[in-house]
Every structure is written in C-alpha cells, then in structure tokens.
Amino acid sequence: MEKIRSFVDRYGFFILLLTCVAVIAGSGLWAVWQGARDAQDVQTGSTANIEAAEANATRLQRPVPGAVLRGFSEAAYSDTLGLYSAHQAIDLLADAGEAVYAAHPGTVSDIFRDIQLGAVVVISHEHGLETRYAALRWPPIVKKGEAVLAGQPIGTIGVALLETGDPPHLHFSVLDGGKAINPIVYME
Numbered sequence: 722m723e724k725i726r727s728f729v730d731r732y733g734f735f736i737l738l739l740t741c742v743a744v745i746a747g748s749g750l751w752a753v754w755q756g757a758r759d760a761q762d763v764q765t766g767s768t769a770n771i772e773a774a775e776a777n778a779t780r781l782q783r784p785v786p787g788a789v790l791r792g793f794s795e796a797a798y799s800d801t802l803g804l805y806s807a808h809q810a811i812d813l814l815a816d817a818g819e820a821v822y823a824a825h826p827g828t829v830s831d832i833f834r835d836i837q838l839g840a841v842v843v844i845s846h847e848h849g850l851e852t853r854y855a856a857l858r859w860p861p862i863v864k865k866g867e868a869v870l871a872g873q874p875i876g877t878i879g880v881a882l883l884e885t886g887d888p889p890h891l892h893f894s895v896l897d898g899g900k901a902i903n904p905i906v907y908m909e
C-alpha cells in the first residue's frame with residue numbers, strides 16, 4: 722500500500738498527463754474518422770449528381786419537328802416490304818428538302834450512301850452514343866470528321882428507297898455502345 726502511494730506520488734502527474742494525451746488522441750481520431758465518413762457521403766452525393774447531369778446531357782433534340790410516322794420495334798410488319806422486319810429506328814414526318822438537325826453535339830464519324838436508306842450521316846457522341854440520320858439527300862451539308870453542335874443543320878430530307886411507300890420522312894436511329902435503342906427514350 723505504501724509502495725502504491727509512493728508510486729502515485731512520484732508518477733501521478735505522468736499518469737494524468739498520459740490519460741489526457743490518450744483522451745485527446747482518441748477524440749482526434751474519432752473526429753478524423755467522422756470527417757472521412759462525411760467526405761465519403763459528399764463524394765457519393767456528387768457522383769449521383771454527375772450521373773444525373775450525364776443523363777440530362779444525353780437528352781436528344783428532335784432532328785426534325787414532325788410527328789412519329791413509324792416507331793421503334795425489334796420486329797414489325799412492314800406494308801412496304803410485305804413481311805415482318807425489325808425497324809430499329811423511328812421515322813419522323815418531314816417535307817422533302819426540309820432541313821435535318823443534329824440531335825446532340827458530336828463529331829460526324831461517317832457519311833455514306835446506302836441502297837436502301839439513301840444518304841446517311843452518322844454522328845458520334847460522348848458515352849458511346851451514336852445518332853444516324855437516314856433518307857437524306859446526297860450530299861449532306863456536313864463532312865466526315867466535322868464537329869457539330871446540337872441543332873446544327875446536317876442535311877436535307879431525301880428518299881429512303883426501302884420506305885418509298887411512305888411519305889417523306891427522316892429515318893432516325895440511336896445506338897448505345899453499338900446497340901440500336903429506341904430513340905424516344907432519349908428524346909425531349
């Protein structure tokens with residue numbers, strides 16, 4: 722007992738000091754851990770914001786203002802062809818010679834003439850998205866490799882030989898990572 726008392730007398734100050742240091746260090750660590758957790762919450766929130774912004778950024782403008790003549794389908798009956806076939810695009814009514822506008826900013830990645838689809842302009846966008854504008858007049862207004870803004874005229878309505886039984890229209894398709902998707906999903 723006497724030994725303990727003399728120990729406390731001698732080292733009491735140090736014991737108190739060590740206790741204080743331990744408490745301060747402990748609360749410091751807790752604060753750091755809490756701070757890290759808050760930072761993580763903020764980061765998770767901002768990731769969600771970025772994703773929402775990307776979803777908004779990939780909203781597509783209508784390339785022509787006309788109504789939908791034929792919707793997107795994996796396999797539908799075609800009066801023109803007289804058989805079931807997929808229509809992985811939408812047809813938007815437009816007058817012959819009417820301007821067609823880029824649905825989203827991007828780069829003209831291809832321009833070609835197709836025996837069935839007429840003149841086609843392909844625009845590549847961010848996030849692996851691609852828009853294709855078919856049944857245009859040859860040659861289109863834009864050139865391959867050209868950067869385009871949303872709403873910029875890229876060509877005018879011509880004829881899609883595949884769909885000559887229909888009134889003049891734009892055959893518009895959207896590809897996400899190379900897979901055709903329903904353009905309506907992305908449109909305003």
Ligand SMILES: [Zn+2]
Binds near residue numbers: 810
């Ligand atoms: Zn079509």
